[in-house]
Amino acid sequence: MSRAFVKETDDDTADALPDRPVSTERNLVTPSGYRQIEERLAYWRAQDMNAPADDLTAKARIARELRYWTARWSSAELIEPPAEPEQVVFGTTVTLRHPDDRMQVISLVGEDESAPEDGRIAWTAPLARALIGLEEGEVVRFHDEDLEIVTIEPVAESVG
Template sequence: MSRAFTREEDSENAIAGVGERPVSQHRNLVTERGLAQIEENLADLRDILAKAERKADRERIAVVSRDLRYWTARRESAELSVPEPGSDVVRFGMGVTIESDDGKKVHWKIVGEDEADPTKGSISHVSPMAVALFGKKIGDLASVNGKEWEIVKLSES
């Protein structure tokens, strides 16, 4: 097929050797902070794109354009979800402290996929741990990968 019949967007991606960022098929639940992060990413990328266009940096334009498409899709599908105040069961957006049989305690905040960062104490709502915790109360057990964890505390953050 002639290059004349390819989309410009495809040509840009080929230049930089970048493919599209995969978009999750799960519901795009977000916390208020997660929604703000999406907006920040979009604003930053628009600024970066404008600078790349002024410099005619085709590789940078391709990469930033791809990221803009990703974050635009995530913004369009975002569903803000705020936990019900005083909820006594684990829900999206809540903090959960769990304890293993050996006394190890871990605290997780259950957030959207793009917002999750286990090194900072947040996990995605589609992670096995979050799925095992949803709907449970303090004192209930959640099993993940053959290990049981007791829910010892719930918090709104």
């Protein structure tokens, strides 16, 4: 049989997983977001300690996650939410009124702590960028809708 059709195993192949992309934006985090990064880092360190030494695929995946979370932890800029925000900034929760009177509540948080399905969007998201610097009562045009800022409050601490 020709060697051209035989899969050769190379110990370096498992180590060659590409790194997770790291944002070029500032890594702003709320206190809750900082704790989440620390928890992810601790989780992957534990995985590294418990992974079988001969499971090169698992070791490579774990090493990639450790590189990512270590980079995010070391670049984190902890920002306390403003106590009485007068305008939309990182760490605020904004209530928006849509033209059909539907209300939407969103919180501007760090990229790694965003969860759009729970109303937490990254401060780098297009809607967040459109809102930053605006005050209560102001209207912003976004996706062909005029959104009115009804309230601005400090972001609430996430649980879990």
